[in-house]
Amino acid sequence: MRVINVKTRLRKYPILIESGITEDFVDHLKKNFSGFNKVVVITNNKVFAIHGQRLKELLDKGKLESYIVVLEDGEEFKNLESADYIYKKLIDFNIHRNDIVVAFGGGVIGDLGGFVASTFHRGVRLVQYPTTIIGQVDSSIGGKVVVNYNSIKNVIGNFYQPHMIIIDPLLITTLEEREIINGLAEIVKYGIVFDRKILKILEENVDEGNDSRLFELIKKSVFEEIIYRCCHIKSVVVEKDEFDLGYRNLLNFGHTIGHCIEKAAKLEEINHGQAVSMGMIVAIDISVELNLVKKDFKDMIIKLYRKLKLPYIIPQLNITDIIGGLKYDKKFTSTRNKFILLKGINKPVFYYNVSQDIVERCISKNMEQA
Numbered sequence: 001m002r003v004i005n006v007k008t009r010l011r012k013y014p015i016l017i018e019s020g021i022t023e024d025f026v027d028h029l030k031k032n033f034s035g036f037n038k039v040v041v042i043t044n045n046k047v048f049a050i051h052g053q054r055l056k057e058l059l060d061k062g063k064l065e066s067y068i069v070v071l072e073d074g075e076e077f078k079n080l081e082s083a084d085y086i087y088k089k090l091i092d093f094n095i096h097r098n099d100i101v102v103a104f105g106g107g108v109i110g111d112l113g114g115f116v117a118s119t120f121h122r123g124v125r126l127v128q129y130p131t132t133i134i135g136q137v138d139s140s141i142g143g144k145v146v147v148n149y150n151s152i153k154n155v156i157g158n159f160y161q162p163h164m165i166i167i168d169p170l171l172i173t174t175l176e177e178r179e180i181i182n183g184l185a186e187i188v189k190y191g192i193v194f195d196r197k198i199l200k201i202l203e204e205n206v207d208e209g210n211d212s213r214l215f216e217l218i219k220k221s222v223f224e225e226i227i228y229r230c231c232h233i234k235s236v237v238v239e240k241d242e243f244d245l246g247y248r249n250l251l252n253f254g255h256t257i258g259h260c261i262e263k264a265a266k267l268e269e270i271n272h273g274q275a276v277s278m279g280m281i282v283a284i285d286i287s288v289e290l291n292l293v294k295k296d297f298k299d300m301i302i303k304l305y306r307k308l309k310l311p312y313i314i315p316q317l318n319i320t321d322i323i324g325g326l327k328y329d330k331k332f333t334s335t336r337n338k339f340i341l342l343k344g345i346n347k348p349v350f351y352y353n354v355s356q357d358i359v360e361r362c363i364s365k366n367m368e369q370a
């Protein structure tokens with residue numbers, strides 16, 4: 001088992017990573033927590049249908065008083081109504097601060113379950129138990145717990161570090177391909193910005209001629225190494241900037257334009273991972289335009305994208321709509337824009353006041369032609 005000990009100001013907690021760790025889930029709860037009486041698992045119907053029964057059996061076998069709260073699947077349920085539903089359940093189950101809430105699902109469940117755990121009794125024990133790649137390499141780590149409100153994404157929330165994170169790479173082998181691609185986009189981001197070894201492992205373990213290559217990739221034991229590397233990076237970044245005051249923005253590479261593409265495409269057509277993939281290519285092109293990096297760097301990344309089925313051509317969208325989205329970027333002020341660009345592999349830089357001309361040119365260069 002690989003263990004990362006995260007040290008934040010709020011608390012210290014372990015990330016336990018091992019294929020098949022689910023079988024020992026109850027033991028890890030008992031080993032890491034004392035004085036708890038009840039465990040409440042928050043999940044959604046999709047994850048429950050695939051992995052819920054086994055988890056329930058394990059909780060029962062471990063003779064824990066446990067409850068499972070099953071929500072509907074989807075980003076649209078990451079809201080205060082779902083939180084309200086869970087609060088009522090926690091009151092019904094008579095949950096106290098010493099008890100444990102487990103968020104068992106992707107980033108949606110992690111954000112929502114974490115938000116509820118952070119507010120119920122002003123904070124109950126929280127175990128993040130992510131079941132998507134995004135969850136395992138990103139969203140479960142770092143304490144951002146949040147819900148959407150009035151169609152505004154991630155607007156009501158908190159910083160609340162979990163008490164433990166359990167990562168079982170076997171759980172992600174049931175993901176659909178689009179969710180694998182979503183996760184791979186974030187993994188490539190870690191590789192480009194922080195750790196080139198991740199790109200090398202990906203490069204060496206994907207067979208471009210094979211259509212089911214992504215399903216095969218995530219089943220390989222080396223994928224656990226990739227997850228570990230990403231978790232390590234995320235935990236170091238979080239330790240340096242727990243409350244997202246500057247340095248943590250590095251994780252935003254590709255997201256600046258990515259978010260705008262996602263918004264301009266009205267959310268359904270392009271998912272987050274696809275938009276971030278395209279956003280990273282635009283960020284690389286801006287870096288090329290500003291002579292920070294050579295063009296062959298982009299060619300190398302596109303080659304890897306092809307192997308990983310990551311999209312890099314932006315579908316035909318209105319450029320003004322895309323650019324218009326920039327004003328909502330959390331890194332920008334009313335007088336200054338801020339991009340994460342590259343001086344080379346693993347050499348990110350914050351760059352301020354990039355001209356709109358350059359941004360527009362780099363977007364249109366990567367857009368599908370009529």
Ligand SMILES: NC(=O)c1ccc[n+]([C@@H]2O[C@H](COP(=O)([O-])OP(=O)(O)OC[C@H]3O[C@@H](n4cnc5c(N)ncnc54)[C@H](O)[C@@H]3O)[C@@H](O)[C@H]2O)c1
Binds near residue numbers: 050106134141145179
């Ligand atoms: N808190 C953070 O730091 C942070 C970081 C990144 C993203 N997020 C949030 O995370 C969310 C996105 O997370 P996501 O990509 O995991 O989406 P998600 O939680 O919606 O999961 C994607 C889909 O995969 C399904 N699924 C989950 N586990 C599965 C499994 N093992 N097998 C088969 N299907 C499974 C889900 O039911 C869902 O349909 C967004 O709400 C985003 O805002 C938060």
